[in-house]
Amino acid sequence: MEWTRSxxxxxAAPACNICLGLGLRIxxxxxxxxxxxxLRAIFRACFDRFRDCVSREKYMSRVTLDPLPGKERRGTWGRKDEEYSADFCLVSKRTLTELEHRxxxxxxxxGADWKLCCHRLQMDRGNFFHAVYRIEQKLGRVFRELEPYALFxxxxxxxxxxxxVSSCLEEHVVPIRRPCGHGIHVFTQRTA
Ligand SMILES: [Zn+2]
Structure with missing residues (x-):
């Protein structure tokens, strides 16, 4: 995929002194x-959604019909919250090194804080936060670039x-007045 400024x-972080808030590096x-x-912003958005999925009461999880590509317009049933949580964990495990994944x-x-993590992993504070930044950047990129279903x-x-906006209306609009050489054409949406 190609990353664009739009x-x-x-x-991008407005105060970032690397990209100056534009989000791209040449x-x-x-x-x-x-x-x-x-990349860190993408990771945080995905992580927020993951926490949202796992903290929600299970009876609220809905089964949805997801369309599959193709003319037959068939779909597949799924539980999106559970799928998202599983993808989040599996992709992370696949992407990170063993230490990063720990x-x-x-x-x-x-949810262990840095003190507990440093004690458990025998790391100093600086190395721990460097590793956390690296993890967020690695996963942010993968979550966005993942195919066919990116997590972001x-x-x-x-x-x-x-x-x-236009593509979903085009086949349904009919003019309510016959087009003429001058004046404004008014269109309405067919309700059928
Ligand atoms: Zn930046």
Missing amino acids: ETLAL GRSEATHPCNCV IFRYHFLM PVNEYFHGPAKG
Whole structure:
């Protein structure tokens, strides 16, 4: 996937002194890369949603019918909250090194603070926070670039890609007045 400024601008930290709040870095080959502040923002958005999914009462979890691509318009039934939580954990385990994944489990999944983690992992504070930053950046990138179902944007995972405003109306609109050489054409949406 290609990272564009229109996407990174909204996610970048305004005070970031690396990307100056634009969210993109220009590499040696003129290729653009997302700034680390953007990757960490993506991770935090996914982590917030993960916590939301696992903390919600189980009886509130809904079964949804998700459309599959193709002409037959068939769908598949699923529990999105559970799927999201499982993807979040499995992708993290696959992406991180063994030590990073231990830190991830203690700090993010079990909620241990830095003191407890440092004691348990025999690390100093500086190395611990460096590792946490590295974990957030690695996972932020993977959550966004994952195919076919990226974990970010979170809304697209749960509700599918946003449709263009015009495309969903085009086949349903009919003019209520015959087009003429001058004046304004008024369109209405057919209710059928
Ligand atoms: Zn930045």
